[in-house]
Each structure stands twice: as structure tokens, then as C-alpha cells.
Amino acid sequence: MLNQLLDPLFLFFVVGFIAGLAKSDVKLPESVYHLISTYLLLAIGLKGGVQLAQADPSKVWLPALTTIAVGVLTPFIVFSLARRLGKLNHADSASLGAHYGSVSAVTFAAAMEFARRAQAEPEGFMPVLLVLLEIPAIIIAIVLHRRATGGTSSGESYRAVIREILLNRSVFLLAAGLIVGLIAGPARFEPFELLFADAFRPILAFFILEMGLLASQRMSEIKSAGKFLFIFGIIWPLAAGLAGTHLGLLVGLSVGGSVVFGAMIASASYIAAPAAVRIAIPEANTAMSIAASLGITFPINLGLGIPFFYWSATAF
Numbered sequence: 583m584l585n586q587l588l589d590p591l592f593l594f595f596v597v598g599f600i601a602g603l604a605k606s607d608v609k610l611p612e613s614v615y616h617l618i619s620t621y622l623l624l625a626i627g628l629k630g631g632v633q634l635a636q637a638d639p640s641k642v643w644l645p646a647l648t649t650i651a652v653g654v655l656t657p658f659i660v661f662s663l664a665r666r667l668g669k670l671n672h673a674d675s676a677s678l679g680a681h682y683g684s685v686s687a688v689t690f691a692a693a694m695e696f697a698r699r700a701q702a703e704p705e706g707f708m709p710v711l712l713v714l715l716e717i718p719a720i721i722i723a724i725v726l727h728r729r730a731t732g733g734t735s736s737g738e739s740y741r742a743v744i745r746e747i748l749l750n751r752s753v754f755l756l757a758a759g760l761i762v763g764l765i766a767g768p769a770r771f772e773p774f775e776l777l778f779a780d781a782f783r784p785i786l787a788f789f790i791l792e793m794g795l796l797a798s799q800r801m802s803e804i805k806s807a808g809k810f811l812f813i814f815g816i817i818w819p820l821a822a823g824l825a826g827t828h829l830g831l832l833v834g835l836s837v838g839g840s841v842v843f844g845a846m847i848a849s850a851s852y853i854a855a856p857a858a859v860r861i862a863i864p865e866a867n868t869a870m871s872i873a874a875s876l877g878i879t880f881p882i883n884l885g886l887g888i889p890f891f892y893w894s895a896t897a898f
Contacts, residue, residue, distance in 0.1 A: 591692055592885050594787045598794020599881070603801075610792045618789050623687060623752055625778040626694075626709050627759020628771065633706020634760065635767045642707050644833045645843070649711040652826065652847055653718035656683035660818070661726050668810035676727035677859045677866035681875050682818065683719020684851030685712060687752060688789060689883050693845035695783055696888050702838030702896075713756050715846055717748075720855055724862040750854045793880060800877035803869050811870065815878030819887050823848025827891040828898070837895045844891040848883050850875030 601608040610618070634642075657679030664675035690712050697704045721744070748754070763771060771778075804812060827844030835843055852875045856868045 589696075591695070591783075591787055591790050594791045595794040595797075595881060595884055598791040598796075599798045600794075602795040602798025609795060610788065615789075615792055618785060618792075620751070620755060621785060622691060622782075622789060623755035624759045625782050626687060626691060626712065627756045627761075628763040628774070628778050630707060630709025630712075631760040631763020632766065632768050632771045633763075634710060635764050637705070637707045641705070641834065642710065645705075645707075645711060645830070645835055645839075646714055648829065648833045649714045649843075649846075650718055652829070653683055653715045654722055656822070656847070657719045657723040657726060661723065663814065663818075664810075668808075668814065670810075672727050673863050673866040674870060676723045676863055677855075677868055677871045678814075678874070679726065680720045680723035680859050681852070681855045681871040682822075682850045682879075683723060684717075684855045685715045685846050686849035686851060686875070686880065686883075687712065687756065687853070688786070688793060689845055689849035689880060689888075690842065691782075691786055692790070692884055693842040693888050693891075695786070696892065697838035697841050700838070700892060702836065702841065702892070704838035704842045705835060708839060708842050709756065709760060711843065712846060713753065713760065716753050716756070716851070716854055720851075720858045724858075727863050727866075750857050752853045790884075793876065797877045797881060800869075800873035803873035804877050811874050812878060815874040816882055819848035819850075819879045819883050820890065823883070823887050823891050824894055827895050831895060837892075840895050841888065841891045844895075845883060845888050848879070848887050848891070850879045852876045852880075 598608070657676075660682045661675045661679040664670040664678045665672070668675070668678075670678065690708075694704055694708065804815075823844040825844075826847030827840045829847075830840030830843035831837075850871075852872050856872055859866055859868050859871070
């Protein structure tokens with residue numbers, strides 16, 4: 583666990599966080615931020631598509647179905663916890679369920695890199711599970727809110743939400759990368775290895791620096807949200823990630839794959855979920871959910887969660 587705290591990726595997050603608290607003018611230009619995020623999403627999808635082209639389908643279907651089931655179940659649990667323990671209103675509870683039922687691609691990337699450094703290579707099809715986990719929770723959370731408040735919605739409204747989710751840049755780029763990698767295969771991908779594989783980790787460091795800056799800007803929202811959000815943002819990812827790690831082992835994933843699967847379940851979205859929730863539940867305080875996912879849960883997973891999941895997978 584100490585090694586993870588001394589890892590350059592985590593230290594870059596700390597640097598960004600301190601810079602933000604100190605109100606330094608350190609900041610990635612908006613155009614660079616979008617370029618790096620586009621690169622990371624495409625790289626994850628491409629590498630996953632190339633590996634999927636070589637994967638045995640019999641080893642993919644059970645983890646895939648499990649991922650969808652988790653994506654459906656998680657928002658129910660988070661919604662109930664937020665309503666009963668957090669005393670949040672229906673809109674904010676549903677928003678929290680959507681964010682925590684969905685997934686962080688950056689946490690996924692950090693977990694993949696951790697597993698590889700630990701010589702526990704994850705399954706190549708893990709990006710497929712990333713895409714599958716991105717969507718169900720958002721839809722379920724929206725349905726939960728509308729049923730709880732007695733609201734009705736036309737089919738056109740739901741189609742608008744689903745369209746927003748599917749065309750959201752994170753989901754679209756991941757899926758596009760998967761398809762390109764799957765069609766191209768390993769031989770045609772080889773000339774791109776230097777950019778999309780070898781350079782991945784150094785470029786990820788720049789993005790995590792920016793995540794530290796953004797997390798520091800959410801501190802005021804975390805304070806105003808009360809104790810529940812702070813406690814939930816710490817305990818939920820550790821508990822959910824631990825359960826997800828062992829669930830991954832049960833459905834046949836390797837130690838590395840199970841660690842990544844646990845990190846996926848422990849993570850929370852701060853890109854796709856906010857965009858969809860703003861459309862479907864405009865009365866929800868999405869800033870609160872983003873503050874919890876980015877300001878609390880992201881650094882907890884990066885510094886403590888991922889090595890904890892690895893220790894648990896190897897110990898048991």
C-alpha cells in the first residue's frame with residue numbers, strides 16, 4: 583500500500599490537489615485537457631478491442647453478464663442508503679446512485695496499470711466491461727427517481743436520455759476504440775503500440791494532475807453536504823470494491839482482472855453520469871455527487887482502494 587502512495591500517478595494527484603488548495607495558476611489548458619482525455623479513452627478502447635479479437639468468447643460472457651447485473655443493482659443500494667441514512671431527497675439520492683453505479687475510466691486505467699506493475703496482467707477484454715458498466719446505473723437511477731416522485735415521462739424523454747448517454751464522449755470514444763481495435767486486430771495495431779500503449783502511463787499522469795486540481799475545487803461542496811457524503815465517499819468504495827474483487831474471482835477473472843473489476847465497482851462517474859442526470863433530473867444537485875465522486879472517492883481508490891483490493895485478492 584505504501585508503494586501505491588509513492589507511485590508517481592498518486593503523487594501527481596497530490597501535486598494537483600495542493601496546487602488547487604494553494605490557488606496556484608497551474609492548470610491544463612482546456613484544449614489540452616480535452617485532447618488528453620480523448621487520447622486516454624481511445625487508448626483504453628483500442629487496447630481492449632485488440633485483446634477482445636483474440637479472446638475466448640466462453641471466458642467473456644459470464645463477467646459481462648455479472649457487470650450488467652452489478653450496474654443494475656448498485657443504484658438501488660446507493661439510492662436506499664442516501665434516502666435512509668443520508669436523508670437526501672429523491673433527486674439527490676438518484677443522482678448519487680447514477681454516479682456511483684457508473685464508472686470512472688481514469689480509476690480503471692490506474693487499476694490496469696497497478697495490476698500490470700504487480701505482474702498480475704488483467705484480461706484483455708476488461709474495457710468491454712468498462713463500457714457495459716457505464717450505462718445501466720444511470721438509466722436505473724432515473725427510473726427510481728421518477729417512480730419515487732410519481733413523475734411520468736414520455737418515451738421521447740427517455741430516448742433523449744439514452745441518446746445522451748450513448749453519444750456522451752466517454753462512452754462513444756470507448757466504444758469506438760473497442761470497435762476499431764476489434765476490427766484491426768493485433769497485427770494492424772502494432773505500428774500504434776508506441777503511442778497508444780507505451781506512452782499511456784506518462785500521459786495518464788498529466789490527466790491525474792488535472793484531477794487533483796478539480797478535486798481541490800470541490801472541497802467547499804463536500805463540507806456543505808454534511809457528514810454522510812464524506813463517510814459514504816470513503817466507506818462505499820472500499821466495501822463495494824472488496825465485494826467486486828471477490829465477485830470477479832468467483833466468475834473466473836484472474837487476480838489482476840478481479841482487482842480491476844473491484845476498482846471499477848468502487849469508482850464513481852464524473853463525466854457520463856453528470857451529463858445524463860442534468861437532462862433527466864434537472865432538480866438534482868449534481869455538484870454534490872461530483873464532489874463526492876471526484877473529491878473523496880477518486881483519491882481513496884487511487885491511494886488506498888486499489889492496493890487493498892490487490893492484497894485481498896492475493897490473500898484469499
